[in-house]
Amino acid sequence: MHYLRVILPVAALLLGGAGGPAPARDTPCPDPLPARPEAACLRALYSSPTPQWPAPHVEPGVAWQELAPLPVPVDPADNPSTPAKVALGRRLFFDPILSRSRQLACASCHDPDLGWADGRRVSFGHDRQPGRRNAPSVQASAHVAPLFWDGRAATLEAQALGPIADPVEMGFSVNGAVRRLRRDARYRSEFSTVFEQPRIDAQQLGQAIAAFQRSLSPRNSRFDRFLRGNARALDDAQLRGLHLFRTQAGCMNCHNGAALTDNGFHNLGLHFHGRPRQDLGRYEVTGNPADSGRFRTPSLRGVANTAPYMHNGLIPRLSGVLAFYNVGGGRPRAPVDLHDDAPPLPQPDPLLRPRGLNRQDLQDLEAFLQAL
Known part of the structure; x- marks a missing residue:
């Protein structure tokens, strides 16, 4: 279980694909664009409207949406807000x-002073019973x-x-x-x-x-102000983190769009299949073997305020989450003894793989996440 010591949520700083298009010649950027551009180059690239940003690195077949400010929530027709x-x-x-x-x-589990979560690994409830999952923010x-x-x-x-x-x-x-x-x-x-x-x-x-x-929808983070045209809302470290988020770190495979989530389900290797802490997530709802060990991709909005992370709260800090994804996620041991009636063994998510990011990269990524 040593892999748990390097853990935390961005439920998917998952992979990278091909590089983006060559930068325009009127930017202070070399051509082709290097893996880690200088700050002046990045500021020129990301001061442009989002359609002109470097293309994100996503795996083939991933349906991603461009990053955007959070819109005003749309009420369902049968529940208009007043x-x-x-x-x-x-x-x-x-x-x-x-x-x-x-x-x-x-x-009690969604405290506004704690990012609309509760700051616990797992919440407690009636008669102080501990739950088995972390309380996600409702913001x-x-x-x-x-x-x-x-x-x-x-x-x-x-x-x-x-x-x-x-x-x-x-x-x-x-x-x-x-x-x-x-x-x-x-x-x-x-x-x-x-x-x-x-x-x-x-x-x-x-x-x-x-x-x-x-009504809790957050719409005025530093990143929102940057997206709305305030080029100085992000400092150089956060800007480098944004670029890494979109490229080498592969985060946009799962965290994209205005809410920074694909609203999908992924297995990160934290299911403890066949062990006392087993939690097979989506499979317990659908019964579909393909869903074994999968959990919903959380929104990253306000993520810096909602520690600890992951569905079971096992990663106490953002730096741990980034380290977890950088090494390719969890690699749990095989169950000791599987009976014929055991639930299906979760299959590793194909989007998870080692990232090869250095310490400065991880620090810049964390700086960007702080701006969300």
């Missing part, structure tokens, strides 16, 4: 009334789907209700939570005002919490 609905959702998010013990709220949840590490919730409205009924999390039931809300005069009044319905129901509960979570 200020009153967001305010109701916020109150519910911070209210322990939704847990069986009346001691846990959504905010960019309006821009990702499906949700949860295993993708079991197709919508933010469904995700909002999941922890209430989980026996290890809030240890209650959705119907029980709804009955409590119906007995609260203030909640009856607020729900009636927001939904114009005489009776609180589970759908309204999920919609209100989801509306609040959509």
Whole structure:
């Protein structure tokens, strides 16, 4: 298990492919572009509109999207947002009334002071039971789907209700939570005002919490300001990190688009197949052997504030995550004893391979991630 000592999340500083196009002759860049261009060259290249940026290094067949500022979230047709609905959702998010013990709220695992995560390797829930997965930040949840590490919730409205009924999390039931809300005069009044319905129901509960979570969308990071035309929003180290992110580090194989996620599932070698800590991720939802050991690619928005990392929180620092991907991800030992009824052995993700980045490269990458 020595490989765990060099771990952390960018769930995919995965690979590289062919180099990008030659830089324009009016830039202070040599032709062809070297692997590690000088800062003046990079600033000239990345001061251009994104369609003119060097092409990212991605593996054949990877469907990537260009990096972009986060847009204003789009509300689903059946759950339009209003200020009153967001305010109701916020109150519910911070209210322990939704847990069986009346001691846990959504905010217990998604604290605004901790990047809307909880800073723990794994969260604890009802009766102080430890979960088996790390609490992901909900700050960019309006821009990702499906949700949860295993993708079991197709919508933010469904995700909002999941922890209430989980026996290890809030240890209650959705119907029980709804009955409590119906007995609260203030909640009856607020729900009636927001939904114009005489009776609180589970759908309204999920919609209100989801509306609040959509309102959390971060849209003013240093990187967003850089994308909007402020060429000095990134310093030289962050700019070198951006270029490495797009090229040699191969991060854009999985972390691309405005939310910096492909919304896909990948096996990073942290499944502990056949061992007490086994967690096979997406396979537990779909039953598809190809999904064994795969977990959802998290958004990197605000990633510097959400340590520890990975689905099981095993990597405490960003530097460890980068080191983990630089050596090609986890290489777990084969299970000691596999029975005939054992779940399928996870197959290594083809995007994972050693990167060959040096210490300065890793420091620059981390500087870039700090700007997200």
